[in-house]
Amino acid sequence: MPLKTQHELINKAVCCLAGRTAEKHFKGFVTNSGDKDLKRAKRIINFMVAKFGMSTTIGKIGFPDVDYMRKPYSEDMEAKIDKEVRRLYQECHDAAEKLIIERAAMVESLKQLIMEK
Numbered sequence: 001m002p003l004k005t006q007h008e009l010i011n012k013a014v015c016c017l018a019g020r021t022a023e024k025h026f027k028g029f030v031t032n033s034g035d036k037d038l039k040r041a042k043r044i045i046n047f048m049v050a051k052f053g054m055s056t057t058i059g060k061i062g063f064p065d066v067d068y069m070r071k072p073y074s075e076d077m078e079a080k081i082d083k084e085v086r087r088l089y090q091e092c093h094d095a096a097e098k099l100i101i102e103r104a105a106m107v108e109s110l111k112q113l114i115m116e117k
Helices: 006-027 032-051 075-102 104-116
Strands: none
Touching: 006 032, 006 075, 006 104, 032 075, 075 104
């Protein structure tokens, strides 16, 4: 992964979640088309928390890649990491939802322009 700031990674995760959020907002339902985006957002957030030390809750600890046979941390730490990842994921989802709602009129205008052409 290229060098990114914490802010850039959060924005990337928000962007990954925005497609599915827009689908739900504008169509009223979601499809399985956003599967890769959801996984990508979770991966980014998980890396931020467990690998890059970008969590105030977990601290400035960067664990090595996880070998599923031997994790480099305790079950207690694993639970803390999971909780922090869920919290950040929800924050990113909420930010994506807010962005879609704030920009809904602009999206509708663009949709009309596209439909005219």
